[in-house]
Amino acid sequence: MPKSVKREKPKEKFSYDPTKVLSRLEEHGKRILEEVKNGKNPYFDIPMRGRGNVYFDDKRRVIMMGDKLSRRYFLNVAHARKFMQTLLMMAYVKRLVKERKHASLREAYYANKHTIPGTRKNTFEDQRESDPIIEDLERMLGVLREEMHLTADRRGYIYGDVTIRDGEDEFNTSRLGMGGWAVPGTVEHLQFVEVNVDYALVVETAAMADRLIEEKFPRRENALIVATQGQASRGVRRLIHRLHYEEGLPIIVFTDGDPYGWYIYSTIKQGSINLAYLSDKLTTPEAKFVGMTMDDIKRYGLENVTEKLKGIPPNKKGGPTGDYKRILEEMEYPWFQRKEWQRQLKMAIKMGVRIEQQALANKSLEFVAREYLPEKINNGELLP
């Protein structure tokens, strides 16, 4: 039986290059200095964030950032503080990258927080001030936070016959015990030495990922399990992106059958408004969806293990709220404008239920690894 999922040829190459970040930082620094010397009001051009500067690129099928810029001047009462903070953070990043050290967002905040001499003001009052500056830098410099050696909390893990080189260490992620390998905050510097799997299965919940590992699904199906543990972290999304583009791995997403699960899928596939400026690096529009679908309920006789959707349905007074509202919103997303998806979403509203991955355990513990996934994946019963 021909497999419906096949590894493809790589499209991108490993591209981590710390000198790129350094030279961009220096460029900006020199430009600012020149402007001040010439009596010009120095500024940064920072691509605007938010819904207003985001659009869905139909061709590439990802959420992209528009070209609206906000100009941050030094000599502007409203900008001066942020201007200073931007420079402080740039200097900090330069040191990090140069010294090959990594810092968490919180460390970056504490490292740069101090009282401005002669005032009672701090350079940063709280982390809510420093985090957005780092996002600004990502957008302004066109580099990932991870490339600037600033990392977020790690979340998610992988398990499968993939050998990774991380600094001086080399390891196979299927030989690290049942827990697999925890994905770090930054995956830029990782290199894939050997990738002996046919596809990557991205799993929403850790419980399901653990179940699949225990049932030896990765070995049996020659798959790589990627556990996102809820909404996929940037590290995980970047890793998925790299595996797809650098290694040609097909990506199949396995989430709960509910609006949150579908949203996780949508983020991996099309990106998010918040990180639209990173869509190039974080999204995998070719990803496909295996489940859970509303059809699964009938097909596998799961009617007894569904749960009711929360909130008030659209046809009832006061509705729609809660889950119903979210589903209706998702129906409006351009990338869900496919008949397969519209059908699923409409069905969910009509049935008024959601279904979790773990509900499959109702059949048997082995059911998901032995029947559900192999059947659907090998038959190509995937949603776009």
Add this chain to the structure above:
Amino acid sequence: MAEANQLFKEFKVQSVSEFFRRNAAMLGYTGKVRSLTTVIHEAVTNSLDACEEAGIPPYIRVELEELGKEHYRVIVEDNGPGIPEKYINHVFGKMLAGTKAHRNIQSRGQQGIGISGAVMFAQVTSGKATRVITSTGGDILEAWVKIDVDKNEGKVVKKERHPNPRGWRGTRIELEVKNVRYILSKQGVYWYLKLTAIANPHAHIELIEPDGRLIVFPRSSDEVPEPPVEMKPHPKGVLTDDVYRMARKSRRTTVKRFLIGEFSRTSEGKVKELIEYIAALRLIKTETDKNVQEQLYERLMNGEVKEVLRSFRGYTKVVKQVARLMEKPPEKLTWHEAEEIVEAFKYMKFLAPPTHGLRPIGEENIEKGLKGILKPEFVTAVTRPPKVYSGGIPFQVEVGIAYGGEIENGFELLRYANRVPLLFDAGSCVTTLASRSVDWKRYRVQDPEHTPLVLLINVVSVHVPYTGTGKQSIASVEEIQNEIRLAIMDAARRLKTYISGKHRTLHQVRRRKTFEKYVPEIARALSILTGEDEGVIADYFLKFIENRFKARETRKAEVSESA
């Protein structure tokens, strides 16, 4: 029932003096505080008027001596032209006598009963004569004046002559008054003189209080205002009685000459028009149909006098009759005819009355006065162009605003009529109403009660419409109220600009500091990024800030000059 004869046994002709003795309130002698202020007001006003008419910068000294409980000697001395001997008993003794009462002229007082009223008040409270020391340059004359109440006449009870070796010129009067009280209230002497000094910056005014303390309101302007000139009345501003009496007194040969010569804005052409209007009015009155009559009046109001005339048969006869009336001697003018003239005036159109007789304080002098006495940090004044109320009475409004500096917190309204401070009945005064009608918040005065703000309003007119004989409150005539409002808003706009500018300057300094405080941080970061010296970078930034702020300031100055 009592017989008329019996009733009339008690009938007695009362002299004017007697009337005012009994009705002192009408002259401002009510209350112990106000009575004293009124006495001083009358004396000081006379001094100011005299000095101005003589073109002398006034130097006025007011002295109060406490002689007993509620018993004072009031001394007012000036450097004016002095009073010729033969006029002394008239000036101080006779009510309704003066140099202005019978003329159409802007004046501080109006009826000419001021100082004689004070003399009378002194006399009826203390029984003492008023001592007058005056010199027109020659000998010094010392006279004690009393009023013969029954005859309404001044009586010099004692007179002495003194040599004048130093050539002193001026007038000093001393009045002994009882039932008055000196206190430092807003209705008292001190406050009155202070307000007088503000509105008369060309005057030097001194006050020696009963406890011997000397208070000086120094002169802040060297320019003695021109005395007001007499203006002919405007046809729209006269009553039948005015026309009738003026005609009686006129030396012109015909009514026509009288009208042209003694009214403003009245010409040969206007008299021809007047003839037609009177004729038209006479004819309209013959019409029996009320509706038709109404229509005709209306058309007349629209200026269609010729058409109205033509609608009557034989109208030329009536026109000729009226024309004949214009040729008779004015003293033969009957009351009815005067009435016809005044009625016709109402339908006619005239140029606005001349205003050359109005003597405002002037923007510059208001500013000087406010600045000199109140020492504010900001002052501005607006003198509006003259306007007319009730058809033909010219008036003019001035407003001054003083803000900050030594002014205490709180809103203070200084009211004046023809430069005379009004201290009483503020509540009903048109100035109060107008100033209340202004939304001060719009002018950056957020809370007037806690803002150091003084508003001066002076209403100038040949006839200020006071609400009562006390002359302390101006009636709320719509035209006047509007003018005051406009003047206040005009001045307040300047205040707003000033306050905003002040905020802006403060703001600028603060802004500059905001930028400067970041410089060390920025320099350190840029030094790391570029490898340049931290100190050098900091200098670039500081210089840049300095240049930018300098440029901004000069730019702003240019703008405000051209504005």
